[in-house]
Amino acid sequence: MTAAIAVLALTQVVAVSIDVRPDETGTVVTANYRLRSPNDSVVFHAMRYSIAPIDFILGSYPVDLEESSGTYRFALPVLDRRIIVRYVYHVAGDGTRIPIFVPDQPTDPDSTRGIRIRVIGYGDNVRLADGFPRWSRQPDGSILATPANVPSFLHLPRRDGPIPASRVADVVVIALIAAGSGWWLATRLRARGPRQGTT
Amino acid sequence: MTVTLAVVMIAYVVVILGISIWSSFQTKTETDFLAAGRSIGPFVGGAVLAATQISAGTLVGTLGRHYLAGVSWWYIWFGAWAGWLVSAFFVAPKLRRFGALTVPDYVGVRFGSEGARVLAAVLIVVSYTIYLVAQFQASGEIAQAIFGISPLTAMLILTGSTAFYTVLGGVRSSSYVDFLQALIMVAGLVIAVPVLLSQVGGILPAIRFLNALDPRLLGWYYGPKELIAFGATFCLSIAAAPYEMTRFYSMRDERTVKRAIAVAIGFQVAIGLAVLAIGLLTRVLFPNLASVDQASSIMAFEVLPPLVGALLIVAMLSAIMSTVNSILLVTGGAVAHDLYGRFFARSASQAHLVRANRISIVVLALVPVYFALQQFGDVQAIVVEQAKFIASFFFVPVVVGLNWRRGTAAGAIASMVGGFGACLAWELTGQAGFASHGIDAVEVGVATSLILFVVVSRYTKPVGAENLEPFFEKSG
Numbered sequence: 090m091t092a093a094i095a096v097l098a099l100t101q102v103v104a105v106s107i108d109v110r111p112d113e114t115g116t117v118v119t120a121n122y123r124l125r126s127p128n129d130s131v132v133f134h135a136m137r138y139s140i141a142p143i144d145f146i147l148g149s150y151p152v153d154l155e156e157s158s159g160t161y162r163f164a165l166p167v168l169d170r171r172i173i174v175r176y177v178y179h180v181a182g183d184g185t186r187i188p189i190f191v192p193d194q195p196t197d198p199d200s201t202r203g204i205r206i207r208v209i210g211y212g213d214n215v216r217l218a219d220g221f222p223r224w225s226r227q228p229d230g231s232i233l234a235t236p237a238n239v240p241s242f243l244h245l246p247r248r249d250g251p252i253p254a255s256r257v258a259d260v261v262v263i264a265l266i267a268a269g270s271g272w273w274l275a276t277r278l279r280a281r282g283p284r285q286g287t288t
Numbered sequence: 289m290t291v292t293l294a295v296v297m298i299a300y301v302v303v304i305l306g307i308s309i310w311s312s313f314q315t316k317t318e319t320d321f322l323a324a325g326r327s328i329g330p331f332v333g334g335a336v337l338a339a340t341q342i343s344a345g346t347l348v349g350t351l352g353r354h355y356l357a358g359v360s361w362w363y364i365w366f367g368a369w370a371g372w373l374v375s376a377f378f379v380a381p382k383l384r385r386f387g388a389l390t391v392p393d394y395v396g397v398r399f400g401s402e403g404a405r406v407l408a409a410v411l412i413v414v415s416y417t418i419y420l421v422a423q424f425q426a427s428g429e430i431a432q433a434i435f436g437i438s439p440l441t442a443m444l445i446l447t448g449s450t451a452f453y454t455v456l457g458g459v460r461s462s463s464y465v466d467f468l469q470a471l472i473m474v475a476g477l478v479i480a481v482p483v484l485l486s487q488v489g490g491i492l493p494a495i496r497f498l499n500a501l502d503p504r505l506l507g508w509y510y511g512p513k514e515l516i517a518f519g520a521t522f523c524l525s526i527a528a529a530p531y532e533m534t535r536f537y538s539m540r541d542e543r544t545v546k547r548a549i550a551v552a553i554g555f556q557v558a559i560g561l562a563v564l565a566i567g568l569l570t571r572v573l574f575p576n577l578a579s580v581d582q583a584s585s586i587m588a589f590e591v592l593p594p595l596v597g598a599l600l601i602v603a604m605l606s607a608i609m610s611t612v613n614s615i616l617l618v619t620g621g622a623v624a625h626d627l628y629g630r631f632f633a634r635s636a637s638q639a640h641l642v643r644a645n646r647i648s649i650v651v652l653a654l655v656p657v658y659f660a661l662q663q664f665g666d667v668q669a670i671v672v673e674q675a676k677f678i679a680s681f682f683f684v685p686v687v688v689g690l691n692w693r694r695g696t697a698a699g700a701i702a703s704m705v706g707g708f709g710a711c712l713a714w715e716l717t718g719q720a721g722f723a724s725h726g727i728d729a730v731e732v733g734v735a736t737s738l739i740l741f742v743v744v745s746r747y748t749k750p751v752g753a754e755n756l757e758p759f760f761e762k763s764g
Contacts, residue, residue: 101578102576134500134501134575136493136497136572137496137497137500138489138493157496157500158496158499158500159493159495159496159497159498159499159500159501160496160497160500160501162500186489191574191575191576192576193575193576194576195576195577195578195579196576196578218593218594221487221573221591222590222591223590223591236574236590237433237586237590238574238576238577238578238586239574239576240573240574241497241572241573241574241575244487244489253486254482254483254485254486254487255483255486255592255593255596256593258479258480258482258483258592258593258595258596259593259594259595259596261479262475262479262595262596262599263595265475269471
């Protein structure tokens with residue numbers, strides 16, 4: 090356990106910039122990573138969805154992509170402590186879920202908001218609250234997320250479809266608060282009612 | 289998110305203030321302050337017991353451990369619940385029937401020894417100061433991850449606000465605030481799980497990803513020896529935890545105490561399952577966090593919808609506050625009631641004693657801030673360490689002492705000193721690693737404590753019948 094924590098703390102992601110462009114056949118992802126690592130290699134993992142397969146990947150270093158039932162994985166040999174690397178890959182499918190490669194090292198806590206993920210040309214009228222990570226609309230029509238850590242996939246917000254779980258959850262919270270307040274008021278009123286010789 | 293969080297937090301602070309001010313008007317005597325006038329019922333009592341135990345150790349530390357190590361950490365809950373059952377059958381009813389104000393009160397009367405009472409008070413203050421360090425450190429982690437403020441500022445705000453409502457209304461205000469906090473924790477955690485599952489795309493993709501990332505996450509990250517040691521730590525420390533035992537005193541009667549423990553276990557099952565699911569799902573979303581202790585706050589702030597996220601952040605702060613206030617009541621009581629009131633102000637008025645409790649709470653709240661800033665380990669590790677010490681010096685004098693008439697004052701003192709010393713020696717000499725021998729400090733501490741208690745008691749003068757009477761049926 091201690092060793093695992095130490096490994097997590099050894100190396101760091103300094104900055105990540107990811108551009109996502111939906112096209113007719115799926116989505117093109119361009120990912121730039123700036124890393125700092127004293128290790129011999131950095132391993133990248135991404136969430137693998139059967140509905141969103143990666144059909145090709147090109148990089149500034151050769152990529153030997155391994156697929157398992159749950160992940161995509163490749164290792165990058167480290168020649169220098171500072172690494173700048175770029176990958177471009179295409180994801181087939183409807184584009185609602187996009188695998189993102191996460192280096193096996195955490196984000197440098199000093200490089201606050203060093204991760205920028207932008208979806209270009211995604212259009213207006215999408216329900217931002219439905220997606221992951223947290224998206225915000227930009228003046229140029231793109232949507233942007235700046236999470237503190239690299240996510241293993243993107244869940245792009247949709248224009249239509251069933252009511253999302255996040256919306257339902259907020260409604261449940263409001264209903265619970267209302268019910269709790271009502272219950273409390275009722276017990277208070279009952280307590281103020283005529284007393285019947287309780288001890 | 290920021291606006292929603294601000295609104296939810298302001299509403300929460302207003303409610304807590306209201307409860308505290310109302311409670312302060314009900315607090316006239318030391319019994320009101322330290323035992324809420326013995327008025328707490330089973331549902332509020334159960335929620336209070338759950339909220340007291342569910343601390344930063346759970347919402348930050350345990351969630352972080354599930355993030356790091358996966359499912360196997362969940363099995364230690366069985367140790368905690370076993371501890372509750374031991375407490376329900378062998379500890380709580382007798383303590384409630386005795387009806388004291390503090391745990392050293394029990395030690396002093398049961399063993400007929402002021403020395404044993406003082407020793408218990410001192411060891412409680414030392415061990416719980418370590419526990420407070422974990423709570424304050426967690427508040428610093430949350431504040432840094434969410435609000436971007438320094439850990440010191442966060443700790444001072446937390447200390448100030450918690451000490452305020454504890455000082456104002458004592459156990460009465462903290463009981464009703466804890467009840468509210470338990471409800472917030474359960475609601476926030478349980479609602480978060482389906483939202484995270486929906487983001488991930490269902491259970492199957494999450495399971496496949498975790499399995500590919502590290503098969504131990506869904507299997508055995510920890511081996512049986514480690515889990516037994518961790519489970520034993522929680523079982524032994526909860527069975528005799530002074531901050532839980534103090535809460536028994538505030539309940540109406542023995543039956544209420546047993547029912548409250550059942551309610552507390554129900555709350556904990558729900559919270560434990562939700563924390564497990566959230567820890568694992570956060571690993572799927574963000575596989576490489578810099579600090580496992582940040583898993584809960586990052587998930588609340590960056591993944592959940594604003595209202596649920598805000599509720600969960602308030603739940604995390606609530607968990608810390610509810611535990612901090614319970615500990616402050618115990619340590620403050622140990623200093624003011626058991627040390628100051630017994631030895632320096634024997635004829636003090638009730639108002640004077642209540643004031644002494646309040647001053648002790650403020651002073652004892654500030655001490656751990658310094659240690660928390662040193663970051664000695666992750667939150668769960670600090671929680672486990674203090675639990676080991678509590679179990680090592682308190683399990684035997686409380687659980688065995690309440691159920692074996694022959695235990696004596698000398699036996700209790702030897703047991704507390706020996707158990708604490710053995711646990712400390714095992715830790716300091718680098719015996720803490722499980723892999724080499726599989727025997728943990730808590731097992732060494734409790735075994736030493738038990739042997740000393742039995743052996744020394746056998747060879748020393750039995751405790752008088754008047755001391756045993758409150759705890760044992762008269763033998764025919």
